[in-house]
Amino acid sequence: MTARLASLPEIDAAVWRELTGAATDKQHPWRTPVLATTDGDIGDARTVVVREVSADQKIITIYTDQRSAKVAQLGAHPVGTLVMWSPALSWQLRCRVQLTLETTGLAVSSRWARIKLSPAAQDYLSPLAPGAELPEEPVPSGQDRGALPYFAVMEAQVLGIDWLELHADGHRRALFSGESARWIQP
Numbered sequence: 001m002t003a004r005l006a007s008l009p010e011i012d013a014a015v016w017r018e019l020t021g022a023a024t025d026k027q028h029p030w031r032t033p034v035l036a037t038t039d040g041d042i043g044d045a046r047t048v049v050v051r052e053v054s055a056d057q058k059i060i061t062i063y064t065d066q067r068s069a070k071v072a073q074l075g076a077h078p079v080g081t082l083v084m085w086s087p088a089l090s091w092q093l094r095c096r097v098q099l100t101l102e103t104t105g106l107a108v109s110s111r112w113a114r115i116k117l118s119p120a121a122q123d124y125l126s127p128l129a130p131g132a133e134l135p136e137e138p139v140p141s142g143q144d145r146g147a148l149p150y151f152a153v154m155e156a157q158v159l160g161i162d163w164l165e166l167h168a169d170g171h172r173r174a175l176f177s178g179e180s181a182r183w184i185q186p
Helices: 008-024 069-076 106-115 119-124
Strands: 034-038 043-047 050-054 059-065 079-086 091-102 151-165 172-177 180-184
Touching (some): 008 050, 008 180, 043 069, 059 091, 069 079, 069 091
Antiparallel strands (some): 034 079, 091 151
16 A cells, blocks of 8 residues: 655645546546536536646647537536546546637647547547437448548646545545645545
8 A cells, every 4th residue: 555645746746647647548547537517507527538638738638529519518618627536546536627629720630640540530530410319221431531520629728626535544635726735624
């Protein structure tokens, strides 16, 4: 058993190390967090995949289909919360984020070039939008893998992190925002 981290700077650094690891380790429990957004009337949540993390800039990158409900929601309310749980660490993160979307440009085309020949490309090549009702007859995929008509890059700028550790010796909770950090009651 590893020793518990004692200070807020140690915890903050460990959180960002774990987040960075989640972007490359497909088995990391934080690789697939829940992203909660709102359309203004009701909350909405779905599992997303962490594709890249910039600890220096505090940005978590996610890929999406630009026709998805979350994209429409962020047009009106460009904020959300990413929720993650690590059973190994007994840590929960709630990352409050500002969401931006890129559908064109080098950031999009360079990422598409990396995934267009992978099975993941199918997620962005369907002629039907996510959540569309399926017709009786199968819809041919037919999209050219060189094209990127529905692929988009979503950046989640982390504004603050609510960290919770569940532990037999006592639960702990802290808030991290910008350069400030403080302990709070779990």
